[in-house]
Amino acid sequence: xxxxxxxxxxxxxxxxxxxxxxxxxxxxxxxxxxxxxxxxxxxxxxxxxxxxxxxxxxxxxxxxxxxxxxxxxxxxxxxxxxxxxxxxxxxxxxxxxxxxxxxxxxxxx
Numbered sequence: 163x164x165x166x167x168x169x170x171x172x173x174x175x176x177x178x179x180x181x182x183x184x185x186x187x188x189x190x191x192x193x194x195x196x197x198x199x200x201x202x203x204x205x206x207x208x209x210x211x212x213x214x215x216x217x218x219x220x221x222x223x224x225x226x227x228x229x230x231x232x233x234x235x236x237x238x239x240x241x242x243x244x245x246x247x248x249x250x251x252x253x254x255x256x257x258x259x260x261x262x263x264x265x266x267x268x269x270x271x
Contacts (some may be wrong), residue, residue: 168203168236172210172229178220179214187211206239220226 171194178186191211199211210232214221217228 165226165236168207168210169229169233172214172232173209176221176225177228179218187214202239205234206207209235232234 171190174190175187178184178190191207194207198204198207213228213232217224221228
């Protein structure tokens with residue numbers, strides 16, 4: 163899991179909660195869930211949203227503790243086997259069709 167992206171999302175949610183913009187919080191959560199690839203990260207984001215809503219009254223005084231606690235939670239949950247990115251060829255035109263380039267197409271371009 164990308165901790166920096168998670169931290170930015172949590173900070174944006176904290177700001178939106180402090181300004182009583184609940185629609186913005188749900189938009190951030192929906193966007194992050196759609197772009198995440200793991201179930202654990204999705205669950206972590208939903209737990210973080212619930213924690214932020216429950217700690218709404220205390221965010222002004224204790225926001226560093228809440229933020230660092232959520233980041234530590236994300237590091238603990240993110241320790242599980244991370245997924246590797248998909249393998250992509252170095253050259254998009256090389257080796258995919260035939261001996262390289264557009265060799266598999268009629269006329270060879």
